[in-house]
Amino acid sequence: MNIFQVAYKNLLRRKTRTLFTIAGIMLSTWVLVTLLGFNKGYEQSLNENIEGMGFQIVLTAKGCPYEAATLMLKGGTGLRYMPEALVRDVAGRAEVASATDMLMHAEFDPNKGESGGTIVYLGIDPQTYPEMKPYLQFNQGEWFGADSAAEIVLGYEAAELEQREAGDVMLLPGSDQEFKVTGVLKRTGTQDDGMIFLPLKSAQQIFRKEGLLTMLGLRLKQDADQNIFEEDLYTLPDVQVVSMAQVKNTILSLVASAKIIVLSIAFIAFLIAMFGVLNTVLMSVFERFQEIGILKSIGALPRDVFQMILIETTLLCALGSLAGIIFAYLFSGFSEMVVRYLLPFAPNGSLIIIGWPTIIFAFVSITLVGVIGGVYPSLRAASIRPLDSIRSAE
Amino acid sequence: MAFIEAKNLTKIYTRGTEKIQALHKANFTVERGAIIAVTGASGSGKTTLVNVLGCLDNPTSGSLVIDGQTVFEDKVHLSESALTIVRRKIFGYVFQKFFLLPTLTVKENILLPAVFQPGLRANSARLTEVLQMLGLDKRANHLPGQLSGGEMQRTAIARALINNPSVLIADEPTGNLDSKRSEEIKNLLLELNQKQNLTIILVTHNPDLAKIGNQTLELKDGIIQ
Numbered sequence: 069m070n071i072f073q074v075a076y077k078n079l080l081r082r083k084t085r086t087l088f089t090i091a092g093i094m095l096s097t098w099v100l101v102t103l104l105g106f107n108k109g110y111e112q113s114l115n116e117n118i119e120g121m122g123f124q125i126v127l128t129a130k131g132c133p134y135e136a137a138t139l140m141l142k143g144g145t146g147l148r149y150m151p152e153a154l155v156r157d158v159a160g161r162a163e164v165a166s167a168t169d170m171l172m173h174a175e176f177d178p179n180k181g182e183s184g185g186t187i188v189y190l191g192i193d194p195q196t197y198p199e200m201k202p203y204l205q206f207n208q209g210e211w212f213g214a215d216s217a218a219e220i221v222l223g224y225e226a227a228e229l230e231q232r233e234a235g236d237v238m239l240l241p242g243s244d245q246e247f248k249v250t251g252v253l254k255r256t257g258t259q260d261d262g263m264i265f266l267p268l269k270s271a272q273q274i275f276r277k278e279g280l281l282t283m284l285g286l287r288l289k290q291d292a293d294q295n296i297f298e299e300d301l302y303t304l305p306d307v308q309v310v311s312m313a314q315v316k317n318t319i320l321s322l323v324a325s326a327k328i329i330v331l332s333i334a335f336i337a338f339l340i341a342m343f344g345v346l347n348t349v350l351m352s353v354f355e356r357f358q359e360i361g362i363l364k365s366i367g368a369l370p371r372d373v374f375q376m377i378l379i380e381t382t383l384l385c386a387l388g389s390l391a392g393i394i395f396a397y398l399f400s401g402f403s404e405m406v407v408r409y410l411l412p413f414a415p416n417g418s419l420i421i422i423g424w425p426t427i428i429f430a431f432v433s434i435t436l437v438g439v440i441g442g443v444y445p446s447l448r449a450a451s452i453r454p455l456d457s458i459r460s461a462e
Numbered sequence: 463m464a465f466i467e468a469k470n471l472t473k474i475y476t477r478g479t480e481k482i483q484a485l486h487k488a489n490f491t492v493e494r495g496a497i498i499a500v501t502g503a504s505g506s507g508k509t510t511l512v513n514v515l516g517c518l519d520n521p522t523s524g525s526l527v528i529d530g531q532t533v534f535e536d537k538v539h540l541s542e543s544a545l546t547i548v549r550r551k552i553f554g555y556v557f558q559k560f561f562l563l564p565t566l567t568v569k570e571n572i573l574l575p576a577v578f579q580p581g582l583r584a585n586s587a588r589l590t591e592v593l594q595m596l597g598l599d600k601r602a603n604h605l606p607g608q609l610s611g612g613e614m615q616r617t618a619i620a621r622a623l624i625n626n627p628s629v630l631i632a633d634e635p636t637g638n639l640d641s642k643r644s645e646e647i648k649n650l651l652l653e654l655n656q657k658q659n660l661t662i663i664l665v666t667h668n669p670d671l672a673k674i675g676n677q678t679l680e681l682k683d684g685i686i687q
Binding site: 359364365454 | 513518519542543546549550554555557561563564565566570573574575576577578579621622625
């Protein structure tokens, strides 16, 4: 038998209290791991979404920049349009490596979901758009051929929702025209998954937006100076220039404020864990006042008692934080669902990413904080005089 | 030279502004292998005397030499840790209330002193010997809650003996037992003294148990009569 076994068996004495203490530490760890996972997941998904756009710069009709950013990330409503001619010369500039015209259209479909929903169409140029997004791959079929064909390509989620496969014909909500599905894309984890793509000319025709665009996506040559190019574009009338880097920075700066709140909550989780442990272990020391005195009378030094109580504390904290990590991992899907419901904007992809660094940080920090909480009770226990404890029993 | 030599041992407690003299200039010696019965009425200073003798408490004045080592001299006290070292080397303790750890088995309770003395780890042969000596070999894996009072006290005695102490201090060892169990414990203490030459300091109210002592220290108001 060794001091570790004695400490372990001491914890079994009050099983309910031990379990509640472990549960308290577990909850703190759960909150911490989920928050840290969210911190990482949100940023990473946002980056992936923005990088998945395939453009460096997007021109939209003049309006609120945040609305423009949302439009690109989520396919928003309240769309503004700009004449094709207005931006035609931009695509031909020397700095531009490639450009693609897009017309976005949102249509309410009463048959989507339980209470209806918005379907987002994106009219694209079948020659330039796929070049801009080479990572788009097909589950079935291929891109449509002609610029004005009555054909569509479905994003992965759109195909699932519509229950369509390549070769099917479907009547587009908002139009009375039948379109043939030429392909279904693989999942990308971006807003493209929910899109219905159709040729630009067809889109302009069926949505009665001839000669209009919602966006012009641009990718610059490697040697081009993006800042100078953007400055130049700002002189164009009625055009909003949105740089993807700006969009990302804008959203990340908003997220940074949320991070402070997140870290504050994490700090509170730390404190809860620490005071929970302090309270439980101190109570346990007071309860075992006589026993600890007897241990000292039969040969335990103050440092032995200190070590024993600290081992008990460490066991409590380690078990609690381990359980918290497991719970955070198992319930990350549920936590993500809640976060998505609460957030006004959540990028596609995993919002909560629990990696090894997060796990190790949470385990070590919660255990350490708990053990710090156990130092005072351990010192109290170590200072118990055997004589006092024996007298208290008389 | 006597195994324990006490000179003018005095212990004064302070309670608020009041000073209570629990022990007054006690002078006595204890030979190795003796059984000392400490008797007296409640509050006479019996427990104070054995606490000082057993290095659980410092005297206010006087000197105490145990096995040639000066433990107290006048007002010079050993530190808490130093007292613990002396306790580890010399003494085994048995208390009226047994003080067994409820989550540890009989075997584990007996081994408890060895946990804190890395250099003196009791081996399994010593454990078996003690279990057999105390008649606990069939109860080794039981928890204290599953034992009778006599068995619990025997477990406490086994715990006190596991590290081969020179002196066993037993404070009212039969105080919580019926007459049959008390007789068992009395015989056990006698056997330990005779077979192992164990020095026993026994605090008791029980005149029958006190009779096994070959030396009696009767206390009255902190003074040895």
